[in-house]
Each structure stands twice: as C-alpha cells, then as structure tokens.
Amino acid sequence: MNPKIIQGGNFSDHRGTISYVNDFSFANIERFYMISNSEENPIRAWQGHKLDAKNFYCVSGSFKIHFVKIDNWKKPSKDLVIETVIVSASESKIVHIPAGYANAIQSLEKDSKLISFSTLPLENVNEDDVRYDSNYWKIDE
Secondary structure, eight states, rough: OOOOOEEEEEEETTTTTEEOOTTTTOTTTOOOEEOOOOSSOOEEEEEEESSEEEEEEEESSSEEEEEEOOOOOSOOOOOOOEEEEEEEESSOEEEEEEEEEEEEEEEEEOOOOOOEEEESSSGGGTTTEEOOOOTTSSOOO
C-alpha cells in the first residue's frame, strides 16, 4: 500500500462549521495521540514504523508531513526520496502513511496541533518503532 490523502470537507452555515472525513474508517485504529511541536524545535524527525500505519489530521495551524519508504531498517539509504504533504486546519483531510515508512512532522505555525491515529496496540510499539537522527534525511525548511 502507498501513502494517500483521504479527502474530507467542510460545511458552514449560520450555526458554524463542521469538518469531516467521511471516507476514513476507524476499523483498524487502536489508539490516537495529539502532537504539538515546540516553537524552538518545530520538526519532530525521523520515526520509522515497521508494523504501524499512521493517519494524520490537522486540528489547528498547519504542518508539513514528510515521509520516506524504508529500504533497509538497520541502515537505510540516505538517498531515499522524501515525499511531503501539507495539511492545515482549514482543510479537512487525513494523510495515511502505511507501515514501512519513516516520517517527520514539521509545524508551520505557532500552536499547531496534529492528531495521529495509529493501527498498532501500545503493547507492540517497542517491536515497531525505529528512530533515526533528525538530520538523517535533510528536510528543506
């Protein structure tokens, strides 16, 4: 499976706005968490996931979500192609990154918040997470 955008939408009237992503299924979601990067360190990089698929939804502000397909978990190539998707609270979309990728989350605005929906139970995280140095793949800022 490849990374993909699951497009949603917004509906507004005199009562306010509803944001939705109706084509996103929670069937395999085990847990979720909220990410807020600090102003001093707006990039959280690089976390690889052998088993866990990630689904990111921007709640406030905006982010760049960078990801690479890992070719070798012990020593991945430094020449892997970095793909990037921008998400913002004004859009309603989920970025799905399947297992087998490493990702980096870059805040673009102060007080940005991102929800990550994960498919792996917490008790299996230790066998899944692979951390790489934050400069392993260079992100253009």
